[in-house]
Amino acid sequence: MNENTDRLPRDCVEISGQVEFHVRAGAEFADTFPGSTFTYDQHSLEAPACSLVTVVFENRDEVRHQWMVHGLPRYLYPGGMFHIEANGGETVEGSFIVPSDRQSYLVHCDLTQHMEKGMKAQLLVAGGSGDLWSVPGVSGDFYPAEYPAGALAGWIPVILLVALLGASILLRRN
Template sequence: MIGRAWVLLSMILMVAGLPVFAWAQMDHPKKNKNVDHSDHGMILDREGMVMNHNPDQLPEDCDAVSSDVQIDVRVGTKFARTGLTFGYSQHEWRVAPCSRLNITFVNEDQVRHQWMVHGLPKYLYPQGMFHLEVNGGFRKSASFIVSSDDATLLVHCDISHHMEQGLKGQIVVGGGALDIPGIPGLYAPLFPDKYP
């Protein structure tokens, strides 16, 4: 009899406790840091997104901005090299150390594209990235400052298969470092496709 009452009591407690447990497992938007992008330097609107815009904070190893470089990048199928689907109007940009790059990214396609840079100093650019993303038919502008090191930075569109289909480039800072394989019009791919 006591055993049965105990089982019953346990069951009541379990059922009563479920909603509390479920609530504790839910995402609570106000507490969930992932919902708030303001600390990622991300500006988002219907035209696209800018991440880590930095027009004025100098890298530690730069005393001043050495030069202002205006870079207009167009993206679309019309810029594709033979055998590829997409292309940038240019796939390599050479800049001096400590330059400020003022990028205008113009999307001439109907699908979304990105101009995403990797390998920047992480203390200034979260994940070492600067990123413009533009919906079809729109344009976005933003700036960033490169450090004083000779470097070769990967630029690409991270949307599924767009890099493999032509949206890959490099920024060469100063004397540069290792060239990035597979940049359309510049370097052969590391693992070329084989058609026996």
């Protein structure tokens, strides 16, 4: 889990405050987020710089799930990671202290295929550094729809190549 309730990040002089999130996970939240099989009920959490963040993680599914945040200082959190793992039906709580930088941290479930199936979120510290890619309910569905324009865009290099070849053949003939 790498819980940390008292060791300060080097850029913090004190714990600035406390925030607590109650995050639920399960298939029942997938209805709200098209394209997901199971997901979290909250996908964008905000914490002030140098705050003590507590996550109460409630797993409403029967399968195991995680709430895992990446990119934290490695001198405090092995692998730069803090994570909570809850077996089916369990609620597990954990706390960690965030640094002071404006940063958007990736949160996900690391079990095979779970992130791909919708278990992706973000933790914005000090306002964050922008939304992460493909966070359900924040920056679109996990699998972006195939729009005609997008499908056509894939053919642009081929079309250009054919046009260039055609032009060079025509020029040679003249």
